[in-house]
Amino acid sequence: MPGYSMDKDDYARRLRRIEGQVRGLQRMVDEDTYCIDVLTQISAVSSALNSVALGLLDQHVRHCVADAARDGDPAEVDRIVAEATAAVARLVRS
Amino acid sequence: MPGYSMDKDDYARRLRRIEGQVRGLQRMVDEDTYCIDVLTQISAVSSALNSVALGLLDQHVRHCVADAARDGDPAEVDRIVAEATAAVARLVRS
Amino acid sequence: MPGYSMDKDDYARRLRRIEGQVRGLQRMVDEDTYCIDVLTQISAVSSALNSVALGLLDQHVRHCVADAARDGDPAEVDRIVAEATAAVARLVRS
Amino acid sequence: MPGYSMDKDDYARRLRRIEGQVRGLQRMVDEDTYCIDVLTQISAVSSALNSVALGLLDQHVRHCVADAARDGDPAEVDRIVAEATAAVARLVRS
Numbered sequence: 001m002p003g004y005s006m007d008k009d010d011y012a013r014r015l016r017r018i019e020g021q022v023r024g025l026q027r028m029v030d031e032d033t034y035c036i037d038v039l040t041q042i043s044a045v046s047s048a049l050n051s052v053a054l055g056l057l058d059q060h061v062r063h064c065v066a067d068a069a070r071d072g073d074p075a076e077v078d079r080i081v082a083e084a085t086a087a088v089a090r091l092v093r094s
Numbered sequence: 095m096p097g098y099s100m101d102k103d104d105y106a107r108r109l110r111r112i113e114g115q116v117r118g119l120q121r122m123v124d125e126d127t128y129c130i131d132v133l134t135q136i137s138a139v140s141s142a143l144n145s146v147a148l149g150l151l152d153q154h155v156r157h158c159v160a161d162a163a164r165d166g167d168p169a170e171v172d173r174i175v176a177e178a179t180a181a182v183a184r185l186v187r188s
Numbered sequence: 189m190p191g192y193s194m195d196k197d198d199y200a201r202r203l204r205r206i207e208g209q210v211r212g213l214q215r216m217v218d219e220d221t222y223c224i225d226v227l228t229q230i231s232a233v234s235s236a237l238n239s240v241a242l243g244l245l246d247q248h249v250r251h252c253v254a255d256a257a258r259d260g261d262p263a264e265v266d267r268i269v270a271e272a273t274a275a276v277a278r279l280v281r282s
Numbered sequence: 283m284p285g286y287s288m289d290k291d292d293y294a295r296r297l298r299r300i301e302g303q304v305r306g307l308q309r310m311v312d313e314d315t316y317c318i319d320v321l322t323q324i325s326a327v328s329s330a331l332n333s334v335a336l337g338l339l340d341q342h343v344r345h346c347v348a349d350a351a352r353d354g355d356p357a358e359v360d361r362i363v364a365e366a367t368a369a370v371a372r373l374v375r376s
Contacts, residue, residue: 002127012120012123012124016120022113030102035153036180042146043147043184043188054367054374061343062360069348074348082340085336088336088339091137144277144280144281148280152269155269156265159249160265162254166258171254178249190315191317196314203304206304210301214301217286218290218294230373231373234331241321241325275321279324279325282325282328
C-alpha cells in the first residue's frame, strides 16, 4: 500500500476541486475573461497541485524511506531516495 | 476582446486535456498507484498549465501592451505592464 | 540603452548583496551547518534573484516592447515579445 | 556531522562558481547588456542553485531520515521529514 493510502479520501476531494477549477478556467476563456484574471486562476490551480504533490512526497519519505531503513536495506533506501529527489527536481522545474 | 480570443479553441482544447489529466490523477490515487508515478503525472499537469499561462501572457503583452503604446497612453502601458509582471511573479512562485 | 539603465545602481547593489549571500552559503557548508538551514538560505538567494529578474523583465516590456509598438514596427514587437516570453519560460522552469 | 559532509569540497566548488556567475551578472548590468541576455544568465544561476539544493536534500533524506528510522525513533523521523518537506515547499515557491 502506498504511504498516502490513509489519506486517499482527502487527496480525492482535493483533486476533484482542482478538476472543477480547471473547468472554471475553460469557462473564463469561453467568456473572453481578461487575460490577467485567467493567469491568476492558473496560478491558484498550480499552487493547489503543488500542495497535493508536497503531501504525497512527505508521506513517501515518511513511509517508504523510513520502512526501507528500518528493514536494514541500504540499497532500497538509495533507490527510493533517488526517486524522491528526481520527483522533487521535476516539481521544482515544472 | 482579450489578446487570446483568436486562439480560444486551442486554449479550450488544451484545458479540456488538462481536466482529463486531473481526472487521471484521481484514478491513480484511487488505484493506490505508487507515489512517485502520481508525482510524475502532477509535474506533467503543472507543465501543461504553465505552457497555457505562457501563451496567454505572450498574447497579453503582444496585444494589450502594444495597443496601449500605439495609442500613446503611457499610464495605460504602465498599468498593463505592472499587471503582467505581477502575473509572472505569481507564476514563478506558484 | 537597455530599459533598466536608469536603475543600474539599484541592480548592482542587489546583485552585490546576492553575491554576499552566496559567500554566506559557502561559510555555512564549511562550518557543517544543518542541511535544512543551508536549504533555507538557498531559497532566500533564489527569491532575491527572481525579484531582480522580474524587475528587468518589467522594464524590458515597459521600454523595448512599448518603443517598438510606438515606432509602428509589428515585426520588432513580435521579436521582442517572443524573446520576453521565452525568458519567462526559463524563469518559471529554472 | 550533516549528511553532505563527505561532499563538502564539491559543494564549496559549485558555490564558488555560482558566486562567480553572480559577479558576471554585475558586469553584464554595468556594461548595459541587453535585458534578455541578463535574464538568461539569471536562469542559469537559479538552476545551479537548485541543483545544489537538490543534492543537499537528497543527502538529508538519505542520512538524517534513514538514521532516525534505523534508530527506531518515529518522532524524530516525523520531525526531520516535516522539515525536509517544508524546505521543498520553499524551493518550489522561491
